[in-house]
Amino acid sequence: MERKLLEQLSQLTPIEHRQQQTHQFIEDLDAAAIDQQAQLRTLTDYFFNSQDIYISRHNRYADYPEHTHTFLEINYVLKGIAHEVVDQQSVTLHTGDLILLDSGSTHSIQALGDHDLLINILFRTKNISLELLNDLRHSDNILYDFLVSHITGDQSHPQNYLVFNQHPNHQVQTTLNRIIEEYYQHHEFANSIIKAYLSALIVQLIREYPLNRVSQANKPQQLAMQLLTDITTNYRTINLTQLAHKYNYNRNYLSNLFKTEVGKTFSTVVTQQRLIQAHLLLASTSLPISQIMRRVGLTNKTFFYQKYQAYYHTTPQKDR
The missing domain is CATH 2.60.120.280 (Regulatory protein AraC)
Structure with a gap:
């Protein structure tokens, strides 16, 4: 040092x-x-x-x-x-x-x-x-x-x-x-x-x-990790129906398994991943906020601002 x-x-x-x-x-x-x-x-x-x-x-x-x-x-x-x-x-x-x-x-x-x-x-x-x-x-x-x-x-x-x-x-x-x-x-x-x-x-x-x-991690935990990885990779368009088809599971079963293993709902984690990506774009680009929302897969402006404030305890404008 x-x-x-x-x-x-x-x-x-x-x-x-x-x-x-x-x-x-x-x-x-x-x-x-x-x-x-x-x-x-x-x-x-x-x-x-x-x-x-x-x-x-x-x-x-x-x-x-x-x-x-x-x-x-x-x-x-x-x-x-x-x-x-x-x-x-x-x-x-x-x-x-x-x-x-x-x-x-x-x-x-x-x-x-x-x-x-x-x-x-x-x-x-x-x-x-x-x-x-x-x-x-x-x-x-x-x-x-x-x-x-x-x-x-x-x-x-x-x-x-x-x-x-x-x-x-x-x-x-x-x-x-x-x-x-x-x-x-x-x-x-x-x-x-x-x-x-x-x-x-x-x-x-x-x-x-x-x-x-x-x-070793048990099978439900391994599946939860795979789902988390899928969310990180395809956060913009991902949904449970796609994943249920991909892994050949019932959609409701997959939703319940995810909530049990991760402690949060699937939709909550997807939204958080989108917010993380929006936060990164706000800090590293000059793109308009409306365009950043579309890039991360969010379309409702009120929803975006409310969730961003709750997650980061600040506003998108201040982070910019």
Whole structure:
């Protein structure tokens, strides 16, 4: 990592100055980032209002309370050591180590010291390329199962977190450092580059850490993954009738299976995929919004604006 950025990340924040004196946790999040109705401290999708992947450097000198979140999270030890308790299990991470936490897992972090730097990388299911997972489906790796279970909503998967210790060839650490550099240096197209690096990171973790899978995905889960891949590829015109014919299933059966395995209706996921593509076109082209709607398969302007606002918590005009 560039020395200048490393020095920047090592500097004390105002909250750290206060925590260094009292060793008591000081709230550093907006109230909207925390689910006020939940009994356990729960972090929400607030972090993704204006970006696909959110990165922060963990504040030092005070224990961070037990919490959970609605997204996937990577804790990466850039420097030093970090002690966490994840789902009531003690985990110690050293320089170069990382832990991948599923949504719903609970964890707390013991106070970091002067020379410790812990980076939090937050992302969601839609940042994981389904085409990528489809390419990796034959890998005998628990990380693949972990990600597929998250996407399909499989609550029976035994792993809520995975720990990856520093690898001798450093490729994983290099990619993580590139992600952090892109995020903090604010270069043009940084968001797109970070998403590309995230896909590369997943492949590298599967390749460099051959963790054997515990069990194969069951047939309904495999079919749900195929349907999700079909949606990603043909989101503009896809419908359940086509897929029922393609896979030789009853349409209602396929609809119920999809809802059971994914946790969302087929139409909801199709709409979300169209919104993701619209979001990309808004950010990367100067096409009129009406033309973008047609390109992604949406024709009702009111429906588009309502769903876009609900999904991204902003308007198409603001994203442009």
